Amino acid sequence: MTDPTTNDPQIHLTEIDVDLDVQEILLAASQHDIAKLRRLCRTQSSLPDAANVKDPETGYSPLHAAIAACEPDEDEKTNGEAASADKELLESGTETVKFLLQEGAIWNDLDNKNETPGCLARRIGALDLYELIVDAGVRAEMLLNRLDEYAALSDGDDEDEDEDEATENTEDKVEDETAPELVEVSTEQPAESVSASEPTPVNPNVNNRGYLSSTLSISNDRILDSDANGVMMRWESDIMLKSAKSLLPRPGLKVLNIGHGMGIVDGFFQAQSPAEHHIIEAHPSVLADMRTKGWDTKPGVTIHEGRWQDVLPGLVGEGVTFDAIYYDTFAESYADFRDFFSEQVIGLLEQDGKWGFFNGMGADRQISYDVYQKVAEMDLFEAGFDVEWEEIPVPKLEGEWDGVRRAYWVVENYRLPLCRFMD
Numbered sequence: 001m002t003d004p005t006t007n008d009p010q011i012h013l014t015e016i017d018v019d020l021d022v023q024e025i026l027l028a029a030s031q032h033d034i035a036k037l038r039r040l041c042r043t044q045s046s047l048p049d050a051a052n053v054k055d056p057e058t059g060y061s062p063l064h065a066a067i068a069a070c071e072p073d074e075d076e077k078t079n080g081e082a083a084s085a086d087k088e089l090l091e092s093g094t095e096t097v098k099f100l101l102q103e104g105a106i107w108n109d110l111d112n113k114n115e116t117p118g119c120l121a122r123r124i125g126a127l128d129l130y131e132l133i134v135d136a137g138v139r140a141e142m143l144l145n146r147l148d149e150y151a152a153l154s155d156g157d158d159e160d161e162d163e164d165e166a167t168e169n170t171e172d173k174v175e176d177e178t179a180p181e182l183v184e185v186s187t188e189q190p191a192e193s194v195s196a197s198e199p200t201p202v203n204p205n206v207n208n209r210g211y212l213s214s215t216l217s218i219s220n221d222r223i224l225d226s227d228a229n230g231v232m233m234r235w236e237s238d239i240m241l242k243s244a245k246s247l248l249p250r251p252g253l254k255v256l257n258i259g260h261g262m263g264i265v266d267g268f269f270q271a272q273s274p275a276e277h278h279i280i281e282a283h284p285s286v287l288a289d290m291r292t293k294g295w296d297t298k299p300g301v302t303i304h305e306g307r308w309q310d311v312l313p314g315l316v317g318e319g320v321t322f323d324a325i326y327y328d329t330f331a332e333s334y335a336d337f338r339d340f341f342s343e344q345v346i347g348l349l350e351q352d353g354k355w356g357f358f359n360g361m362g363a364d365r366q367i368s369y370d371v372y373q374k375v376a377e378m379d380l381f382e383a384g385f386d387v388e389w390e391e392i393p394v395p396k397l398e399g400e401w402d403g404v405r406r407a408y409w410v411v412e413n414y415r416l417p418l419c420r421f422m423d
């Protein structure tokens, strides 16, 4: 279109050139023509970020186009020749996807149907391609997590400011087209909507301190924050039961729970008659609710009021240790969680103890869940922990989200983590 303000035919031509380049790149991607893609990405194209162009109609990126071309042809499925053609297509698709990733293609860009390239690969059953995208996601997230750490370190400010700055840095990156991923993920998330560069974002309006001073609505089957984000919901009870059982298999043990919420997991811990049952909780309304329900007088219970970040150093200083630790907070970043397990657990867990956490990272999209499982696994390994995962089917949650701002759980199976010190 001619620029309406200038009516300049030169601009008209440039826009047509750009459109043609976009279509040429997408076509080469769908034809798995790597030689042509290389030329277009590296030399010939008028576009600065050729690996991330978008089709205006479908929202497809070159990765989407390369993967969509691998969808098996339904009519020819029984035909042996067609099967070998599909195999060849998958092989060339794999090479094309690898090439595009090397060229900086964004692993979780969304098309107009709200699918990332990985979602598309999974839907058409191209699981090898799916794994390639998951691995790319893991690399991107690990890198961004490290960059944020580095930014926080080089600031040299105090911890809380670091936390806020880390969030700001993340948002800057998210807005920057060249920065593919977010780095902030809560294990339990007050996340807003899913967007191209935010598969599992943190609502920029909800951080831990903001949440802790917000008004809660606490009922028998859910806790919502003032923006109707789900803090805790009754449907998680089975997950809490299985977590409590795997962490505390017999009576007489010492357990620490971080984040009381609706008291579901604490109820299951109590049922195991622990010798000591410590609970850290920071929200004043949850603390008031705990007292109303008599938690302060239950056998073995010690309530620590405050954020775990402030409470745990004192417990470590006193030399208190536990057989089991559970972590399930709200509106915290992945960086907070990593600080928790790499800096605090080591001083609190008995040598043969076990610890676990609510594994809700990226649970609003299968590929994000898979990426964050691997990211966490690598960071846990680096911090000296082995982790075993148990898959638990999650019941259908339709109807659960009425009145809740966002369905924070979409994936079919919960992966329950059980962590121990490495041998």
Ligand SMILES: C[S@@+](CC[C@H](N)C(=O)[O-])C[C@H]1O[C@@H](n2cnc3c(N)ncnc32)[C@H](O)[C@@H]1O
Pocket (backbone or CB within 6 Å): 188, 208, 231, 232, 240, 258, 259, 260, 261, 262, 263, 264, 265, 266, 280, 281, 282, 283, 286, 306, 307, 308, 309, 328, 329, 330, 331, 332
């Ligand atoms: C998801 S709920 C926990 C649900 C709990 N597992 C259950 O079974 O009901 C998270 C809880 O962590 C608390 N919390 C959030 N940030 C915290 C922090 N930094 N330190 C301690 N508690 C925190 C919240 O107030 C909330 O009660």
